[in-house]
Amino acid sequence: MNLSERASGLKGHIGIYFKNLKTGETACYNEDHEFIPASVIKLPIVMAVYKMAAEGRADLSEKLKITYDCRVPSCGAFNAFTDEPMVDIKTLCNLAIVISDNTASNMLTSHFGIENLNREFKEMGLKKTHVERLLFDDEMQEKGYNNKAVPCEIGYLLEQIHNRTFVSEEISQEIWEIIESQQLRDKIAAYIEDFAPVGNKTGGARGITCDVALVEGDNPFILTFMANEADVPVTDDFIRHLGRDIFKEIRDGSRIY
Secondary structure, X not given: OOHHHHHOOOOOEEEXXXXXXXXXXXXXXXXXXXXXXXXXXXXXXXXXXXXXXXXXXXXXXXXXXXXXXXXXXXXXXXXXOOOOOEEEHHHHHHHHHXXXXXXXXXXXXXXXXXXXXXXXXXXOOOXXXXXXXXXXXXXXXXXXXXXXXXXHHHHHHHHHHHHOOOOOHHHHHHHHHHHHOOOOOOOOOOOOOOXXXXXXXXXXXXXXXXXEEEEOOOXXXXXXXXXXXXXXXXXXXXXXXXXXXXXXXXXXOOOOO
């Protein structure tokens, strides 16, 4: 499969990074470009929090109050709460990934700070992926501030999870269990999860659709996909079929290039 040829017909700014974790072969398309990643940014945020906790600079058992005024729309559970619960940081990390809870992600970003998170990102090997604002911060967005992610850099994080080298084997395993529990499975995982374990994080907004996945099993691989200014329904269908076809071609011994 020629990845660049297949992706070139899509509308918008498209970035793809693929790596066969058995052979080490890669295939890429705008893999080092910056993209507005929507909720995909939650993955490096959560990984940074776990890194800080392992190094004694964060406490996963610390509890934060989810006030009414800190809640934001769309994905998540907290808008359904009738009170202002105290929630520990580990639970916020789980919710930010598993159900893509926007309030949980914003609580983590506010608590640890944008500058601090970006320093952690650098230490994690991310050169261009960074945080600029909270989710649903319309004022900052109107000023041109947007979180950014790079397909190959997120792929690098996923490879560390696969190799169990992100911070430690224990931390890598815990993050794998979180992303494997992620409930939004209608993109890369859609046609794969019945046949192999998949850990992923999706993201989407108007004109934006993204998914980054680590597929384990007999033929493990990484696939990160980011699209801005896209026709979202068409691109989502493309992502589903791309994941399926890559899975089949690797299983059958074909090359992705």
